[in-house]
Amino acid sequence: MSFDPLDHDLLRGLDQRRAVLGDAWVERSLANANTFTADFQNFITRYAWHDIWDRPGLPRKTRRTIVLAITIALGRWEEYELHVRAALLGDADSRLTPDELKEVLMQSAIYAGVPAANTAFAHAAAILRDVGPQIGYLLEPAAPLESVHPGVGREGRTDSRPALHYSVRAPRNGRRPRHTVVLSHALGCDLTMWDALANRLAADCRVIAYDHRGHGSSDAPAGAYSMADLADDAARLLRELDTGPVVWIGLSMGGMAGQELALRHPSLVGALVLAHTTSGYPDAARDLWRQRIATVQERGIDAIADAVMGRYFHEGFRSAHPATVARFRQRLVTTDVQGYIGCCAAVGGVDTTARLGQIAVPTLVLAGELDQGTPVGMARTLADGIPDARLQVLTGASHLGAIEQAGAFAAAVTAFVDCL
Structure with missing residues (x-):
């Protein structure tokens, strides 16, 4: 009986993690692992990135949206920022436009609370100031009193x-x-x-x-x-x-x-x-x-x-x-x-x-x-x-x-x- 030295579930999870978060982030995480954190990095690569993210039942973009909503609700801002940045810069199949990101945050205000959404908008705006020029999106002044519901239009x-x-x-x-x-x-x-x-x-x-x-x-x-x-x-x-x-x-x-x-x-x-x-x-x-x-x-x-x-x-x-x-x-x-x-x-x-x-x-x-x-x-x-x-x-x-x-x-x- 032969033994395959490759851990395929781990490698699949690593591929998925790279696709969703980007090579640079994953490489930094792996390079920064130590005797205390290496087991945890192995664990989340297998169970989060392969056992969940690798399931074909939902598109990556939907899973991304779920993660954003949950991290807002729980106030896990470091993880939230990671996924906001990756959502704006990531692969096409998991990417969100700034307007799509805004809709996630708007809906989170109803289900997770306005204070959570307020913080989420602040973190996202800071990231957009940084990466906006890369994606052709510039934050410009806008008057809240002139805002209209996009599903109704200006009457x-x-x-x-x-x-x-x-x-x-x-x-x-x-x-x-x-x-x-x-x-x-x-x-x-x-x-x-x-x-x-x-x-x-x-x-x-x-x-x-x-x-x-x-x-x-x-x-x-x-x-x-x-x-x-x-x-x-x-x-x-x-x-x-x-x-x-x-x-x-x-x-x-x-x-x-x-x-x-x-x-x-x-x-x-x-x-x-x-x-x-x-x-x-x-x-x-x-x-x-x-x-x-x-x-x-x-x-x-x-x-x-x-x-x-x-x-x-x-x-x-x-x-x-x-x-x-x-x-x-x-x-x-x-x-x-x-x-x-x-x-x-x-x-x-x-x-x-x-x-x-x-x-x-x-x-x-x-x-x-x-x-x-x-x-x-x-x-x-x-x-x-x-x-x-x-x-x-x-x-x-x-x-x-x-x-x-x-x-x-x-x-x-x-x-x-x-x-x-």
Whole structure:
């Protein structure tokens, strides 16, 4: 029977330790070992670095995050500093950006306490002053009163009237935005319907979401609106925010407004995603919109709410996700009645079919396989009418495909934006 002189578990742990903490640190630790500490160095190399860090069940980056959180909670600042420095300078598979490190510390404030997080920020800031130039990150003055939640963005209202409520998410990578993207919501919804997609796109884009007139926190002027009114609203918003040409992503009413915007203000639109929308309704459907207006005028929005939810979400989704449906129903019934009626008039009167050939920007048309309000045939009319437009049908989606099939919707949108 042969005996292998190599202790493979020890060597595996040593390789892992080097990968996570860096060769220089490990070499110093080994070189500084003595008769008192050598056994401990052997122990932690085997059991921490091989038995735990070498387990493939979690990525190194996740394990790094766990160590940071625990050392903050326990106040083990020497070990914490070691892992902060290694996180900022280490291998790509265990590296954290300064912003990711900040998120770990922010969450630690909730679960480990504000005093611990306060100390953690102080230690991390000192390390960033030292290593920041190596990783292209400089600590600069910033005003706490101007800080905003990155998952919501900076909110505002237009100076022009009717005032539109909007949010702007800056690119999280801190660089110049690859695109400015505008997200335009459906009838009876508001800008929060886009939160998940907005945060995904804001990785490297400037993302603007807004409430249409009559919705959310925007003004609700009296009278019937036209789609030209909604398009001109959008143009006012984009000019106030000095966006230049944008990638417009509109769903249902938002897609109708996007078509009209591209026709009336072509310099403001660089590309279009038209989701679950149409360029016009047949006469029978226009009559149904007039009936909806009459019903809301007489009995309020609650009288139509269940029917709207039935069109927005298919039966399987309603059964599996009742809380989501309830949230959208609440948003619908709390919409300003005058604003809702005004936008119903705009939607029912949409009419761009004969002008679609004038839209001269890259366009993706998204349709829901199960959509009864704007069926695939209407989407095909859009794709056929807009030069070089591409049609994609989302399986298992009704009218609010961005919610029902959020992953597929986001994948289609991001693939389109990535190619611009």
